[in-house]
Amino acid sequence: xxxxxxxxxxxxxxxxxxxxxxxxxxxxxxxxxxxxxxxxxxxxxxxxxxxxxxxxxxxxxxxxxxxxxxxxxxxxxxxxxxxxxxxxxxxxxxxxxxxxxxxxxxxxxxxxxxxxxxxxxxxxxxxxxxxxxxxxxxxxxxxxxxxxxxxxxxxxxxxxxxxxxxxxxxxxxxxxxxxxxxxxxxxxxxxxxxxxxxxxxxxxxxxxxxxxxxxxxxxxxxxxxxxxxxxxxxxxxxxxxxxxxxxxxxxxxxxxxxxxxxxxxxxxxxxxxxxxxxxxxxxxxxxxxxxxxxxxxxxxxxxxxxxxxxxxxxxxxxxxxxxxxxxxxxxxxxxxxxxxxxxxxxxxxxxxxxxxxxxxxxxxxxxxxxxxxxxxxxxxxxxxxxxxxxxxxxxxxxxxxxxxxxxxxxxx
Amino acid sequence: xxxxxxxxxxxxxxxxxxxxxxxxxxxxxxxxxxxxxxxxxxxxxxxxxxxxxxxxxxxxxxxxxxxxxxxxxxxxxxxxxxxxxxxxxxxxxxxxxxxxxxxxxxxxxxxxxxxxxxxxxxxxxxxxxxxxxxxxxxxxxxxxxxxxxxxxxxxxxxxxxxxxxxxxxxxxxxxxxxxxxxxxxxxxxxxxxxxxxxxxxxxxxxxxxxxxxxxxxxxxxxxxxxxxxxxxxxxxxxxxxxxxxxxxxxxxxxxxxxxxxxxxxxxxxxxxxxxxxxxxxxxxxxxxx
Numbered sequence: 181x182x183x184x185x186x187x188x189x190x191x192x193x194x195x196x197x198x199x200x201x202x203x204x205x206x207x208x209x210x211x212x213x214x215x216x217x218x219x220x221x222x223x224x225x226x227x228x229x230x231x232x233x234x235x236x237x238x239x240x241x242x243x244x245x246x247x248x249x250x251x252x253x254x255x256x257x258x259x260x261x262x263x264x265x266x267x268x269x270x271x272x273x274x275x276x277x278x279x280x281x282x283x284x285x286x287x288x289x290x291x292x293x294x295x296x297x298x299x300x301x302x303x304x305x306x307x308x309x310x311x312x313x314x315x316x317x318x319x320x321x322x323x324x325x326x327x328x329x330x331x332x333x334x335x336x337x338x339x340x341x342x343x344x345x346x347x348x349x350x351x352x353x354x355x356x357x358x359x360x361x362x363x364x365x366x367x368x369x370x371x372x373x374x375x376x377x378x379x380x381x382x383x384x385x386x387x388x389x390x391x392x393x394x395x396x397x398x399x400x401x402x403x404x405x406x407x408x409x410x411x412x413x414x415x416x417x418x419x420x421x422x423x424x425x426x427x428x429x430x431x432x433x434x435x436x437x438x439x440x441x442x443x444x445x446x447x448x449x450x451x452x453x454x455x456x457x458x459x460x461x462x463x464x465x466x467x468x469x470x471x472x473x474x475x476x477x478x479x480x481x482x483x484x485x486x487x488x489x490x491x492x493x494x495x496x497x498x499x500x501x502x503x504x505x506x507x508x509x510x511x512x513x514x515x516x517x518x519x520x521x522x523x524x525x526x527x528x529x530x531x532x533x534x535x536x537x538x539x540x541x542x543x544x545x546x547x548x549x550x551x552x553x554x555x556x557x558x559x560x561x562x563x564x565x566x567x568x569x570x571x572x573x574x575x576x577x578x579x580x581x582x583x584x585x586x587x588x589x590x591x592x
Numbered sequence: 593x594x595x596x597x598x599x600x601x602x603x604x605x606x607x608x609x610x611x612x613x614x615x616x617x618x619x620x621x622x623x624x625x626x627x628x629x630x631x632x633x634x635x636x637x638x639x640x641x642x643x644x645x646x647x648x649x650x651x652x653x654x655x656x657x658x659x660x661x662x663x664x665x666x667x668x669x670x671x672x673x674x675x676x677x678x679x680x681x682x683x684x685x686x687x688x689x690x691x692x693x694x695x696x697x698x699x700x701x702x703x704x705x706x707x708x709x710x711x712x713x714x715x716x717x718x719x720x721x722x723x724x725x726x727x728x729x730x731x732x733x734x735x736x737x738x739x740x741x742x743x744x745x746x747x748x749x750x751x752x753x754x755x756x757x758x759x760x761x762x763x764x765x766x767x768x769x770x771x772x773x774x775x776x777x778x779x780x781x782x783x784x785x786x787x788x789x790x791x792x793x794x795x796x797x798x799x800x801x802x803x804x805x806x807x808x809x810x811x812x813x814x815x816x817x818x819x820x821x822x823x824x825x826x827x828x829x830x831x832x833x834x835x836x837x838x839x840x841x842x843x844x845x846x847x848x849x850x851x852x853x854x855x856x857x858x859x860x861x862x863x864x865x866x867x868x869x870x871x872x873x874x875x876x877x878x879x880x881x
Contacts, residue, residue: 219698221805223706372850398850402809404800405609407602408844409852415595415845428708432801439718439727459710499707 209256213276215287220264231496232505236512249523305528311507340382342581348386350563350579358466363419370424372398389586406433427500453477457572478574510542599841605730607837608737612792614817614829616785622824627686632807633696638793643709652714656794667786710801822870
């Protein structure tokens with residue numbers, strides 16, 4: 181009987197000790213949610229968010245974690261597949277906020293999903309980092325004010341007029357010396373969905389600000405055979421065809437354009453030099469590429485080259501949107517730094533203030549990253565010229581964004 | 593004029609891949625009575641298999657043959673393992689095929705990944721004839737489609753097996769009493785349609801990159817083609833494919849480009865209202881119980 185009591189006491193003590201350890205271990209984790217498409221039609225972009233989050237978390241944890249108020253925390257990711265479905269996105273955000281108790285969420289791929297998620301993260305005072313330039317349409321003074329519904333949301337991609345302005349300038353600067361005369365007529369070829377419409381509305385204005393006469397041709401999303409539409413564009417006699425959005429469609433349409441000899445020069449938006457080389461694409465006409473946000477495969481910056489080496493070593497797939505991952509990576513470190521400065525995980529208002537005051541030297545930009553009062557980041561755009569007749573020889577230009585939106589562009 | 597001729601050439605090329613998909617669907621839907629919404633995924637798997645083999649060093653045409661065999665085997669397994677049990681309840685089979693299409697997409701993502709796949713143009717070259725660009729690989733696709741159409745048409749309308757197959761559709765009970773193995777014919781039609789999907793996938797990746805989601809895009813046009821022409825009618829699928837190709841080419845040139853898909857579907861809706869049995873007539877599709 182005595183032995184039985186002793187055994188019970190020992191078991192209870194061991195259970196108590198184990199429980200305490202578990203509680204302590206949980207307390208020392210910084211819970212971060214990631215909501216991204218790991219299935220469904222946005223999986224190509226969604227997987228880059230997950231891969232960037234895993235890499236950042238691994239690097240932070242390998243370096244010893246985050247020291248907040250005398251306690252060291254490791255980053256624990258709670259990754260949820262939104263299945264490219266806004267309802268699943270909302271459910272995932274609700275679970276992460278209410279049940280898991282995350283302090284911040286990274287994602288998602290599109291404007292609509294991110295806005296839906298912000299309606300859950302905002303009231304719960306959970307920080308949200310979303311790489312959608314189209315958030316500029318809603319991030320205004322009222323929305324980001326302390327009581328506003330987007331006070332805890334940060335747009336980790338530059339404003340679209342900034343990106344469009346620097347891209348248009350870079351493309352024309354690189355192409356002009358290679359053409360018999362300065363290009364005057366551009367055709368912008370864009371997918372006819374909400375993102376394509378938003379992005380192209382800014383890019384057309386940016387090209388017009390550079391003196392171009394612009395025709396906009398929209399194609400139905402999911403188009404595979406572009407030959408009829410490209411034939412129409414060829415009949416317009418453009419100097420440059422700009423394949424504006426998105427990378428997968430561009431990589432489908434561009435080889436068809438080359439075979440049909442549609443234009444004397446091309447620009448491919450959202451196509452990394454790395455994937456251009458992997459596909460062994462080759463053109464005797466000048467081709468420019470821009471990346472979202474920097475160029476995997478041609479960036480002149482060692483930090484970017486190191487990033488992509490680590491990114492792919494961790495098992496990420498090489499796709500046209502691999503560089504999109506850099507819309508999410510740096511902000512893990514910014515957030516960690518803000519938490520360290522605030523000294524608490526439980527003061528999200530102070531963390532927002534710290535983020536807004538911070539200058540952080542990240543991978544995505546050679547100059548320190550900052551957020552403007554509308555919680556939007558600003559950095560330059562890399563544009564590359566593929567040397568004609570090659571697949572892997574690139575010349576890169578880094579274009580700073582313009583100071584103000586061009587005429588007719590409402591900004592945002 | 594040159595642009596118009598170019599658009600007509602484009603239309604023929606657009607029509608070819610659509611016809612290949614449409615023939616498979618029209619046979620399986622119209623003759624075997626199975627509404628297989630995963631047919632597009634069969635095509636995608638044919639394309640993925642071709643990509644895998646070509647990037648592993650195979651000759652494109654050998655890879656094409658292997659993809660046809662692989663998708664044919666897949667069709668056999670799926671028909672025997674799944675659709676056989678829903679022949680009396682076509683709606684169950686239809687819903688099951690939607691589930692199957694999602695499963696196949698995610699199996700491919702798991703085995704390979706989600707990234708778009710492409711192969712080098714196996715033929716290469718562009719012929720310029722009177723200022724009109726004729727892409728060599730597209731000409732090959734048009735030629736192969738013509739061969740498939742001829743073989744399928746004569747196989748169904750002239751051969752002994754075709755006659756038995758048509759008898760099985762017209763009156764399965766009497767056909768069975770006459771010694772025709774009706775169930776085996778259903779399997780045969782399903783496998784043949786699947787082989788054509790494999791061929792379509794192999795030819796498609798020779799023209800365009802494909803992703804695990806390509807099938808869900810092409811399947812709509814495949815069903816449109818088979819319904820426009822008349823279920824189970826090979827000539828109807830050809831006519832339907834040519835009409836959609838022509839609508840695509842001409843609407844891209846003279847209409848609102850972003851509405852290209854919509855024009856095709858409007859044509860389908862109008863035809864189905866005016867001629868519910870399709871332009872050339874056909875079977876009534878799966879029998880409801």
